[in-house]
Amino acid sequence: MFDLDRWREIFQSINKNRLRSVMSGFTVAFAILLFTLLFGIVSGLSNTFKSAFNDDAQNAMFVRVWKTSKPYKGLQTGRRVQLRNKEYNFVKEEYANKIQYQSARIYKNVAIKYKSKADNYRLRAVHPDHQFLEKTIIDEGRYINERDIREKSKVIVIGRLIKKDLFGEKNAMNKRVNVNGSSFLIVGVFSDEGGDNEERQAYMPVSTAQMMYGNNDYISQINLGYNPDLSLDAAIAFGNKMERDLRKKMNIHPDDQSALSVRNMAEANKGVGMFMGALYAIVILVGSGTLIAGIIGISNIMIFVIKERTKEFGIRKALGAKPSSIVGMVVQESVLITTIAGYSGLSLGTYILALIGDSLEKDYFIKDPSVSPGIVIGATIVLVLSGLIAGYVPAKRAANIKPIVALRAD
Amino acid sequence: MIRIEKLHKSYPMGKDSLHVLKGINLHIKEGEFVSIMGSSGSGKSTLLNIVGLLDEHDEGNYFLNGQLIKNLNEKKAALLRNKFLGFVFQSFNLISYKTALENVALPLYYKGMNRKERLKVALDYLDKVGLKDWANHLPNELSGGQKQRVAIARALVTKPKVVLADEPTGALDSITSDSVMDLLKDINNEGMTVFVITHEEEVAAQTKRIVRLKDGLIISDELTKAVKAAKAV
DSSP, X not given: OOOHHHHHHHHHHHHHTHHHHHHHHHHHHHHHHHXXXXXXXXXXXXXXXXXXXXXXXXXXXXXXEOBOSSOBTTBOTTOBOOEEHHHHHHHHHHTGGGXXXXXXXXXXXXXXXXXXXXXXXXXXXXXXXXXXXXXXXXXXXXXXXXXXXXXXXXXXXXXXXXXXXXXXXXXXXXXXXXXXXEEEEEEEEEEOTTOHHHXXXXXXXXXXXXXXXXXXXXXXXXXXXXXXXXXXXXXXXHHHHHHXXXXXXXXXXXXXXXTEEEEEHHHHHHHHHHHHHHHHHHHHHHHHHHHHHHHHHHHHHHHHHHHHTHHHHHHHHHTTOOXXXXXXXXXXXXXXXXXXXXXXXXXXXXXXXXXXXXXXXXXXXXXXXXXXXXXHHHHHHHHHHHHHHHHHHHHHHHHHSOHXXXXXXX | OEEEEEEEEEEEETTEEEEXXXXXXXXXXXXXXXXXXXXXXXXXXXXXXXXXXXXXXXEEEEEETTEEOOSOXXXXXXXXXXXXXXXXXXXXXXXXXXXXXXXXXXXXXXXXXXXXXXXHHHXXXXXXXXXXXXXXXXXXXXXXXXXXXXXXXXXXXXXXXXXXXXXXXXXXXXXXXXXXXXXXXHHHHTTOEEEEEESXXXXXXXXXXXXXXXXXXXXXXXXXXXXXXXXXX
C-alpha cells in the first residue's frame, strides 16, 4: 500500500530530526560495514587458499617412490624402489572407474639448443592426460598426444619462457631443436599459472624418453586425477587403498612411507575445507554479534526517540490518530532508516573492499575480498526485520499510552 | 450535546485510590458556552479529559451527541475525537517541527482528506484567526497568543460539535487572553458548543454559563450575569 501522505509525514519527521535519524542510522550502517569488511576479508583469505592449489588440478594424486626405510620379506633397508610401466598399467586397470586422468612422469635435465642459443632445462616425459593434471595452458600448437606415445615420436612441447629464451619474439612452432644431441620437433608452446619455473619446463612423450634415455621402462612418478564424482572421504580412502596395494605388489613394508607414498590433494582439500569452515563459522559468529549489537543500538535509540515523541503522539491521538497509524508511522520510519543506513554500510564496505583489495593480496594473502549476493540478500532481510522489531516494540507501547498520560509527558 | 449522569472517577495512588469525581450530573446543550470553575484538585481537568475521551470514567453514564460512551477502545475513541471534538490546551500542544499551516491541517490528515484540500481548508481557518500571513512559520517563531490562535484554528478545522478548552488563557498575559476569549466567543456565536476550564473569574465571566466544582462535586451551576440580564430584557 503506497500512501504518499504517510511518506510525506515520515520524510518530514526524519528531516526535522536529522541528528537522531543520522544517529540511529549510523549504528546500523557501522554494524553492516564491519560485517561486510569482515566477511569480505575472510572470503579473500579463502580465495588465496584456493588459488594456492591452483597450479595443479584440485583432484590430483601422486605416487612417489624413494628408498625403503624398513626391511620386509628379507629385503634390506635402503633398497631403491623403482616404478615401471607395470605399476602404471596396474593402477590404470585396477582403479579405472576411480580415475579421471592418469600420466607417468620421468624427470630429466636436458640441454636444449637452437642455432647459437642453448641452455639447460628441466624436462618431464609424460602421457597426454598430464596436460589436465598440471593445468597446462596450450598457447600454440598442441600437447603430447597418444600417437606420440605409440610411435615414440621425437616431439617436444616447450614452456613460454624457453621459447622466449631461444626464439625471442620469433616463431618457434615446427622448428627443430637439439635436445641432448638429438633433434626434436617443437609441436607446442604452453604457459602455466604455477609461475616461472613451470614455464621453463619442456614436455616429451614418456615412451620416447624411456627409449632414448636408458632404453628401459622406468618411470619417476605416477600422477593421477581421481574421479571428481568421488567424495573427499572416498577419494582419501581410494588413495590409501592404492598405497597399500602398490606396497604389497612391490614387496614394500605396508607402513613404509619413505619407499612409496601417495600424496593426495583430497587430504589437503579436506584440511583447507575444514579450516575455511571454521573461519567462516567464526566470522558468522562475530558478524552476527556485530549485527545484533547494531540492532540493539537502534532499538535503544528508537526507545529514546519514542519517549521523546510521546507527547507528539499524545497530540496526534487527541487530534484523531488511531494507535495503528502511529505504530505504522514509526515502524515505517525505522525500516526506512535501517534499510538506507544498512545499504550505505554495505556499499561503503563493498567499495572499501574493492579499493583495498589489490593492495592486500601481496602482503596479507587476501585475494579478491568480496561479499556474495546471498550475503547481501540475507543482510537486507536482517535489516528490514531489525528495523521492524526496533520500531514496532517501543512504538506499540507508546501508542498504547493513554493520550492524557502522553500529553502530560515532556 | 453532552450529558453526564452520576459520573465517578478515581485514580489509584499506590495502595489507596484518589476519588476525584464523586458523582457529577451535567447537561450541556448544543450551542452553549460553558465554563467549569474550580481550584486545582477540584476535578475540573479530569472532567474535561473524560468529556474529551482522553480518559475513561469508572461509573455513571456519559452521552456524547446522544451516543453512550462505554468500553471504547483507542481506535474508536480516536475516531470520535476526530469527528466530534476539538481541543485547545493550556500549553498549546503544537507539533514543533510542523508549520502553523501543517499543524492546523493535521486533524484533516487523520480524517483522510487529501493534501491539497486540507491545506486549503487549513489556510481558511488560519485566516479566520487572523494568522494567514504566519502560515509557514514554525510554532517557536510565534508568540504565545499566536500559538493559541493556531491551536484554536486546529480545533475548529474539522468542524467539531464541541470545542474543549483546558485553561486556554493560562499561559497568556491579560491582553492576549482577551483576544483568545474574543475568538472563543465568536466561535460560540456561530453556534459551536464551547466548553472551557479555567480558574480565572474574568475568563469565566466571559462565558454564558458557569459550573463550579469543589472536591469532585458541582456546588453551583448558573448563567452568567450578562446572560441573565439579556434574558431579563
